[in-house]
Amino acid sequence: xxxxxxxxxxxxxxxxxxxxxxxxxxxxxxxxxxxxFLAFGVSMVLFGTMxxxxxxxxxxxxxxxxxxxxxxxFAVGMKGLLGPDALWLSFPVAMVSTLILATIxxxxxxxxxxxxPEAPAPLREQAASNLLGP
Numbered sequence: 001x002x003x004x005x006x007x008x009x010x011x012x013x014x015x016x017x018x019x020x021x022x023x024x025x026x027x028x029x030x031x032x033x034x035x036x037f038l039a040f041g042v043s044m045v046l047f048g049t050m051x052x053x054x055x056x057x058x059x060x061x062x063x064x065x066x067x068x069x070x071x072x073x074f075a076v077g078m079k080g081l082l083g084p085d086a087l088w089l090s091f092p093v094a095m096v097s098t099l100i101l102a103t104i105x106x107x108x109x110x111x112x113x114x115x116x117p118e119a120p121a122p123l124r125e126q127a128a129s130n131l132l133g134p
Contacts, residue, residue, distance in 0.1 A: 009023055009026075009027050012026045012027070029088050032085060032088040032089055032092075033088045033089070033091045033092060034092075035092055036091050036092025036093070036094070036095035036096060037095065039092070039095045039096045039098065039099040040095040040098060040099070042099055042102075043095070043098045043099045043102040046102040046103065046105075046106045047059040047062075047102060049106070050105070050106065050111045053111055053112065055111040058105055058111065059102070059105075062098060062101045062102060062105065063098065065097075065101065066094040066095070066097050066098040066101070067094065070090075070093060070094045070097045071090045071091065071093065071094035072090070074086065074089070074090040074093045074094070075087045075090040078090075
């Protein structure tokens with residue numbers, strides 16, 4: 001992702017041509033929207049831990065909240081102030097809000113009370129036989 005800030009124009013010029021007026025627009029959009037993926041990556045690690053323990057609804061609800069009320073709300077609400085940049089800034093705003101909510105949920109720890117789902121007996125036996133060999 002870091003390369004987008006340093007090599008974004010060069011990479012985009014492969015597809016758009018070196019003289020394309022869209023290069024400056026694409027570089028601007030990239031500067032506004034890509035930094036939020038750092039926060040989103042950390043959120044996915046936290047969600048993966050929760051999901052591995054059987055909690056799938058809470059991460060889903062957090063992602064729905066980040067998508068509709070936060071991302072769409074920011075884009076629509078800030079359109080008058082920021083213009084088209086409101087759309088591109090809504091992505092990192094939603095990703096940071098996802099990180100905040102995921103961190104709160106992770107630290108709250110209610111998901112830790114449940115145990116990971118047990119594999120059905122035939123799958124456990126097959127896994128054991130694969131480990132032991134033929």
